[in-house]
Amino acid sequence: LYWMSPTIVSSVIFVGCALWKSAPLNASTIFTVLATLRVMSEPVRIIPEAIAAVIQVSVSFxxxxxxxxxxxxxxxEIERSGLEKSGTAVDIQAGNFSWDPETKIPTLQNIN
Structure with a gap:
C-alpha cells in the first residue's frame, strides 16, 4: 500500500478534477500534476528512513x-598486582557484583 500511494494520490487528484471540473484535463495539466507529484514523492519515501535514523541516533546518544x-x-576497592607465573590474568576473591548500584543485596555474591 505504501508503494501504491503515488498512484492512488494521482488517481484521486484526477478524479477530483474531473468531478468538480476545477481544472481542464488536457495533456499540459496532466503532465504538470504528474511531474509535481513525482518531485514530491521522493521526500515522502525518505520520511520512514529519516525517522528510523533519528530513533537510532537517539538510542545511541x-x-x-x-x-x-x-x-x-x-x-x-581494587587491588592490582603484577602478573605472576601462575598464568591467571584475573583473580577474584570473595567478589560481590551487582548491576544496580542502589541495591543492597548484590546479584552475584562470594565469587572466587
Missing amino acids: DRLNNFLLDDELKID
Whole structure:
C-alpha cells in the first residue's frame, strides 16, 4: 500500500478534477500534476528512513550518555598486582557484583 500511494494520490487528484471540473484535463495539466507529484514523492519515501535514523541516533546518544555519566571504578576497592607465573590474568576473591548500584543485596555474591 505504501508503494501504491503515488498512484492512488494521482488517481484521486484526477478524479477530483474531473468531478468538480476545477481544472481542464488536457495533456499540459496532466503532465504538470504528474511531474509535481513525482518531485514530491521522493521526500515522502525518505520520511520512514529519516525517522528510523533519528530513533537510532537517539538510542545511541542515550547509551553514550549513560556510559559517560556512569560511576567510575572505586580505586580503593581494587587491588592490582603484577602478573605472576601462575598464568591467571584475573583473580577474584570473595567478589560481590551487582548491576544496580542502589541495591543492597548484590546479584552475584562470594565469587572466587
